[in-house]
Amino acid sequence: MTNSPETEYVDRILDLNPLEQSTEILAQRHAFLHPQAHSAQIFDTHSDHFERREQAVQQIQSLRNVFWSLKQPMLLQQLEQIDVTEFPDLALGLSRLRMIAELKDSFQRLKQHHACFDEFYEPFCSLVVAPPGTADELRTTLLEASRRESADFDFVGPEDYDRAASIIQREFPELYQLETYWLNQIARTTKQGKSIRRTIKILYFLIASTLGITILLSLIYVFSAFDISFGSH
Structure with a gap:
């Protein structure tokens, strides 16, 4: 028995982690609600968005790895250079790192x-x-x-x-x-x-x-x- 598009959409969403894959969840929702609206352009936009998020994640993780070996001024400077404006979930983690760097x-x-x-x-x-x-x-x-x-x-x-x-x-x-x-x-x-x-x-x-x-x-x-x-x- 073939599942309906609605059921498949719900199954895909439930498999995603909202803490770590919020961007993908939003992309899936947009694609489901607007299946005919410039699908190629939407894919490119979401692909770029996902790449920017992955880059921010990697930058944050790299700083976590060397957090305690960096001098405070250098650490704070590098934390400020990470742009997470588009990603509220990453902004929370980055804000915590800034606070710990100050301490x-x-x-x-x-x-x-x-x-x-x-x-x-x-x-x-x-x-x-x-x-x-x-x-x-x-x-x-x-x-x-x-x-x-x-x-x-x-x-x-x-x-x-x-x-x-x-x-x-x-x-x-x-x-x-x-x-x-x-x-x-x-x-x-x-x-x-x-x-x-x-x-x-x-x-x-x-x-x-x-x-x-x-x-x-x-x-x-x-x-x-x-x-x-x-x-x-």
Whole structure:
């Protein structure tokens, strides 16, 4: 059974990602609503539009790759040179990168803070400049790392991540607002883990104490019985 043009149009649209393929969605809509209106000219226009968008995407990604190695003035200059007037979705990402570029001094101060450590700082820097899909993966990876326990004395543990997240909230509010929800998750997760560990320690102490008291009472009973038996002789 052959699908109607309307059904095929809906199927094509549903296969596209509105966050990353908004231009193509608009092109598909225009083509569907105006199938006879200068189709060749429309195709050329949309093709040029798509190429300009791809160029902007590549420029943004190139700057993401070298973001932390560029000096702030050069970085800001290159960000300003990217034209995203036609692409509102890209404009949002570019605006975020400009804001983070303005905060490079704050990131440097965070790096030098005694509560900060490489296992937290480097992924955090990668996270804030990453495109949406990659950023979600990094949030999940770092959140899992913040929960990891180890018996190794030198190993970075949940308390270290909690301390770093708390420091950002208190001393670097300009960085905290970049990833508020995620930083709160790290602090909440590590605090929950700390509470669980504290509860386990208390239970262990109670069990050990109960066991010790039981053994002591048993010994007292045995010695008492022995004294009685010895005294009767």
